[in-house]
Amino acid sequence: MALPKYTEPHYRIWHYIYLTICAAVFFFLIAPLFVIFPLSFNAEEFLVFSDGMKRLDPDAFSLRWYQDMIYGTKNPWGLAAKNSFIIAIFATIGSVLLGTVAALGLSSRHMPYKGLIMAVLISPMIVPLIISGVAIFFFMAKVGLAATHTGIVLAHIILGTPFVVITVTATLSGFDHSVTRAAASLGSNPVNTFMKITLPLILPGVISGGLFAFVTSFDEVVVVLFLAGLENTTIPVQMWTGLREQLSPTILAVATCLIILSTLILVTAELLRRRSERLRGINR
Amino acid sequence: MSSENRQILTTDGIPLEVSLKKAEKKNKIRAFLLVAPLLLFIIITYVFPIGDMLMRSVDDKMVTEMLPKTYKSMEKWDGKELPPEEVFKAFYIDFQKLIEEEREGKLSTQLNYTKNGFKSIIKKLRRKSKSFEEGNYKEQIMAVHRRWADVEYWRAIKRRAPAYTYQKYLKGMDMYENEKGDIVNVAEDRRIHRILWLRTLEIAFFVTVFCFLMAYPIAHLLATLPMKYSNLLMICVLLPFWTSLLVRTASWMILLQQQGIVNDFFVTIGLVTDDNRVEMMYNKTGSYVAMTQILLPFMVLPLYSVMKTISPSLMRAGKSLGGTPFVAFWKVYFPLTIPGIGAGCLLVFILAIGYYITPALVGGASGTLISNQIAFHMKSTLDWSFASAMGLMLLSGVLVIYWLYNKLVGIDNIKLG
Numbered sequence: 001m002a003l004p005k006y007t008e009p010h011y012r013i014w015h016y017i018y019l020t021i022c023a024a025v026f027f028f029l030i031a032p033l034f035v036i037f038p039l040s041f042n043a044e045e046f047l048v049f050s051d052g053m054k055r056l057d058p059d060a061f062s063l064r065w066y067q068d069m070i071y072g073t074k075n076p077w078g079l080a081a082k083n084s085f086i087i088a089i090f091a092t093i094g095s096v097l098l099g100t101v102a103a104l105g106l107s108s109r110h111m112p113y114k115g116l117i118m119a120v121l122i123s124p125m126i127v128p129l130i131i132s133g134v135a136i137f138f139f140m141a142k143v144g145l146a147a148t149h150t151g152i153v154l155a156h157i158i159l160g161t162p163f164v165v166i167t168v169t170a171t172l173s174g175f176d177h178s179v180t181r182a183a184a185s186l187g188s189n190p191v192n193t194f195m196k197i198t199l200p201l202i203l204p205g206v207i208s209g210g211l212f213a214f215v216t217s218f219d220e221v222v223v224v225l226f227l228a229g230l231e232n233t234t235i236p237v238q239m240w241t242g243l244r245e246q247l248s249p250t251i252l253a254v255a256t257c258l259i260i261l262s263t264l265i266l267v268t269a270e271l272l273r274r275r276s277e278r279l280r281g282i283n284r
Numbered sequence: 285m286s287s288e289n290r291q292i293l294t295t296d297g298i299p300l301e302v303s304l305k306k307a308e309k310k311n312k313i314r315a316f317l318l319v320a321p322l323l324l325f326i327i328i329t330y331v332f333p334i335g336d337m338l339m340r341s342v343d344d345k346m347v348t349e350m351l352p353k354t355y356k357s358m359e360k361w362d363g364k365e366l367p368p369e370e371v372f373k374a375f376y377i378d379f380q381k382l383i384e385e386e387r388e389g390k391l392s393t394q395l396n397y398t399k400n401g402f403k404s405i406i407k408k409l410r411r412k413s414k415s416f417e418e419g420n421y422k423e424q425i426m427a428v429h430r431r432w433a434d435v436e437y438w439r440a441i442k443r444r445a446p447a448y449t450y451q452k453y454l455k456g457m458d459m460y461e462n463e464k465g466d467i468v469n470v471a472e473d474r475r476i477h478r479i480l481w482l483r484t485l486e487i488a489f490f491v492t493v494f495c496f497l498m499a500y501p502i503a504h505l506l507a508t509l510p511m512k513y514s515n516l517l518m519i520c521v522l523l524p525f526w527t528s529l530l531v532r533t534a535s536w537m538i539l540l541q542q543q544g545i546v547n548d549f550f551v552t553i554g555l556v557t558d559d560n561r562v563e564m565m566y567n568k569t570g571s572y573v574a575m576t577q578i579l580l581p582f583m584v585l586p587l588y589s590v591m592k593t594i595s596p597s598l599m600r601a602g603k604s605l606g607g608t609p610f611v612a613f614w615k616v617y618f619p620l621t622i623p624g625i626g627a628g629c630l631l632v633f634i635l636a637i638g639y640y641i642t643p644a645l646v647g648g649a650s651g652t653l654i655s656n657q658i659a660f661h662m663k664s665t666l667d668w669s670f671a672s673a674m675g676l677m678l679l680s681g682v683l684v685i686y687w688l689y690n691k692l693v694g695i696d697n698i699k700l701g
Contacts, residue, residue, distance in 0.1 A: 011609055022505045025498045029580055030520045032535040033527060035545065039538065048543045098322040105318025110311035117319060119690060121326060126686050127334075128638020130655040131675045134662060135333035138340070158330050161322060219528045222640055226662065239530040243645050247537060255531040262526040266519070269526070 033259060040065055040252035047247055065253040076238055077254060084234040087149060088217040091156035095213035098157065099164025100206050104198075106165065107172040118165075125162035129222040132159065137226040147229030155223045160213030167212065171205025171276055204276035211269050215262070334679070341673035344449040347394050350387065351378045355445045363442060366435050372422040375441075376413070383410060397667070398451075399440035405429045452673035477657070477674075484653040487571055487643075488636035492583075494576045495632050496625065499583035503624075506584070507591035525581035533642050536574040540564040540646065566648025574642050579635055583628040590624030623693065630689045634682055654678055 003015055043062040044050050052060025069077050105111055106118060124132055136155045137146065145151030175198070183193040199206070221236035228237060235254065242251045292300040348355060353374035361367045382388040392406035405428070412428045426433040443461070454460055454467060458475040462468050469475070502521070506514045524532060539546050547561045556562055564570055594617065602612030640655035647653070654674065661671040 014609075018501060019505075022502050025502045025580075026517065026520045028498070028577060029524055032532065032539055032577065033524065035538055036531065036535050046543075047538050047541070048548075049545070098325060102319045102322035105315045105320075108311065108315035108318075110308065111315040111319065112312055115690075117323060119686075120331065121319075121322060123686075124326070124330060126634060126682065126689075128634075128640075128655060128678060128682060130638060130640045130658050131334070131337075131679050132330070134658065134668075134671060134675050135330065135337055137662075138336050139329055139333035142336075154329060158326065161326070165322075215526060219530075221530065225659075236528065236530050239528075239534070240641070240645075243530065243534055243537065247534070251534060252538075255528075255534055258528045258531050262528065262531075263523065266522050266526045270519075270522070 036252050036255045036259065040249060040256045042249055042252075045249065047249065047252070065249040068250045069253045069257075072250065075250065076233060077235070077250075080233050080235045080238045083149070083232055084218055084236075087152050087156060087232075087234065088214050090149075090153045091160055091217040092210050092214040094153065094157040095160035095164050096206060096210045099161040099209060099213075100168050100202075102161070103165050103168035103172060104194075107169055107175070121165050122162045124158050129159075129220075133223040133226045136223055140227055146227055147232060149232060152224055152227050152232055152234075155227060156213075156217035156220060159220060159223065160216045163212035163216060164206070164209035167209035168202060168205045171202045175201065204272045208269050208272045208276070211265055211272075215265060334676075337672040338676060340669045341452050341676055342448045342450060343669060344444065344451075345447045347391065347444040348447050350382060350391050350394075351375065351441070353378050354441070358442050358445065361442070363435075363439050366422075366433065367438050369420070369422045371438075372425050376416070376421045376425065379409065379413065383413075395441065395444070398444055399437060401431055402437070402440075405431045405437075452670045453677065455670060456674045456677055480652075480654050480657055483568075484637060484655075487568070487575070487651075487653060488633050488639075491572065491575045491579060491636045492629050492633045494572070495580050495583040496629060498576070499580055499587055499628065500621075500625075503584050503587035503591055506588050507594075508596065521581050521584050524577070525585075529578065529641055532578050533574060533645050536570070536577070536642075536646055537565060540570055540573065565646050566651070568647070568651045570646035570648065571643045571651035571653075574646050575636060575639060578642060579632045582631050582635060586627040586631065587621065587624040590621055590627075594620050627689070627693045630685055630693070634685050634689070637682060637685075638678065 003012060007015070038053065039047060039049070041061045041063065042050065042053065043060050043064065050060050069075065102121065106114060106121075111117075136158065140146045140151040140155070145154065179197055179201075180193050183197050184190075188196070219236055221234075221240050224232070224234055224237050225240065228234065235258070239251055239254065242248060294300055294303045296303075354371065357371045357374040358367065361371055379388065379391075382391055388406060388410055392403045395402035395406070409425065409428050409432070413425075416424050431437050451461065456477055458470050458478045459467055460470060502517075506517055506521070509517070538544055541547075542561045542563065542565075546564065547556070550556045550562060551558050564573070598616050598620070599609075599612050602616040603609060607615065637653075638655055639653055640659060643651055643653045644656050644659070647656070655678070658671050658674050658678070661667045661674070
């Protein structure tokens with residue numbers, strides 16, 4: 001952002017101060033994530049940069065914590081990863097199905113009590129997780145689903161649907177309804193119209209809603225802490241226990257893997273967002 | 285004027301108005317049926333359970349059901365002096381039944397909530413009551429422990445008679461109902477909850493302020509830079525947003541620990557000496573720093589989406605009309621960003637006020653929030669009704685902000701990513 005030539009000196013100074021502040025904030029946002037990366041390759045057991053690491057001595061780096069994460073005898077990460085993925089995948093499928101169908105109804109201009117219903121459907125995202133956790137725990141205990149995968153999947157569907165509803169209604173707000181009417185006038189039934197016309201057009205919104213639901217479930221720890229038994233442990237629960245008891249470098253190895261995963265998800269989400277904006281004709 | 289009254293008919297011979305209404309109604313039902321599955325799911329698994337929390341928080345039937353005969357005989361007792369023999373007898377009968385069902389432990393836990401000291405005397409009564417003789421139960425029970433001869437304890441039992449209570453809410457505000465039925469504050473040194481509520485509000489407020497102060501410049505930069513640079517910088521905002529909360533908390537634990545990088549840096553620049561390192565974790569500082577960084581994207585994104593819509597020509601117009609850049613900013617640009625500020629601040633405040641994981645890990649004793657107290661009562665003391673009451677008190681606060689947010693921003697205007 002170059003300043004025009006005629007800028008007076010004291011505004012020039014202000015401008016550089018502003019840029020410095022921005023740089024500092026960006027550093028504050030992103031730098032903490034990069035601390036984890038080198039420390040996860042630490043050859044020693046401590047969570048500080050050893051003198052060897054500061055000298056970039058190759059012996060100071062090792063993959064032992066990654067080995068420990070995968071092959072470690074007492075390590076629960078294998079089971080936790082399996083559970084996390086199973087739960088997140090089923091929760092995503094459930095959230096996407098329920099959320100997309102509901103968003104279709106909510107986007108109709110005939111929908112009665114739209115504001116009220118929307119407020120109820122979005123509430124799991126706004127209500128503090130600890131309260132959701134307590135309420136869902138009471139419910140699951142009553143119907144006998146506490147400490148089961150099913151219970152946790154249902155809980156994560158509750159927490160994930162608001163994201164799907166929001167992204168899909170946003171996509172539908174730019175949707176040209178005359179194409180579905182055209183399909184109907186050409187003799188297509190509503191299901192066929194949805195599968196062949198509407199769904200391909202709103203797919204970016206559906207997928208990015210699904211990504212949100214996936215990440216919500218994959219990351220969620222508060223509700224799982226209430227619901228999970230030993231068998232249902234997930235990656236976030238293991239990290240939580242690990243961080244409370246003792247910060248071991250193995251956790252940093254897991255964290256590095258999670259950062260890589262979130263980078264992949266970020267890239268996918270960004271590509272989808274741009275595609276959807278292009279389709280909606282928003283050009284910037 | 286007959287033409288005005290003539291109705292327009294469809295090809296089936298039905299008046300057009302009726303036909304249209306019918307179609308409208310059909311559309312309405314169709315739209316509602318699409319929403320119905322999710323709405324029902326949320327109501328059954330989420331809204332009702334929150335209602336269940338409300339019931340639990342005021343429910344006090346347990347003791348009432350455990351001592352049915354006692355409470356019946358207590359109806360006539362005025363509570364001024366020790367109750368008459370028939371109350372003691374009824375209590376003895378109820379108590380024997382509880383021992384048979386092995387529920388006397390629960391009774392002692394419950395009564396102990398009302399008045400400390402019940403646990404031991406109920407245990408003692410259980411042991412001694414095996415050798416009780418028939419008749420004159422008053423003398424025998426009072427002989428077990430001197431507290432059984434204290435009228436305060438019998439009054440405490442009587443206070444648990446109603447099936448519903450608001451005691452848990454009073455306890456959440458550090459108040460209680462004393463023997464005379466007045467609502468009074470607990471002793472000064474035992475007011476833990478009020479401190480927690482205030483601290484929660486304080487931390488949520490300051491985190492919101494810090495987030496705003498940090499987010500405003502970078503949102504402005506992102507909105508005014510050319511697309512190819514801003515996309516790159518946007519990743520700095522979005523990557524933390526998508527990264528696991530626990531990973532981000534872990535990175536702060538590494539940074540802020542006593543031997544951590546921040547302290548190393550302070551030592552290097554000579555701010556502190558090596559044996560005098562700053563404690564930044566397990567206290568309020570930890571909560572502030574980590575929560576601000578974690579919630580910052582939630583402030584940047586709404587601000588950015590509002591700033592993106594403000595045309596740069598407005599600022600130029602302001603300047604060309606004679607305003608200095610500061611005046612133009614303050615009078616033109618800033619007022620236009622207020623919707624974004626409102627959305628961001630409310631969102632961050634709502635999220636901060638219910639934060640649990642991060643304060644529990646980096647907050648220590650002085651940096652924990654009300655959520656941590658709720659979790660503590662759910663998991664450790666198992667006083668679920670108290671946890672429910674505190675949860676609902678927090679929820680009512682959040683719902684007020686949610687309602688405000690809905691009024692100001694509109695719930696369907698939440699922007700994600």
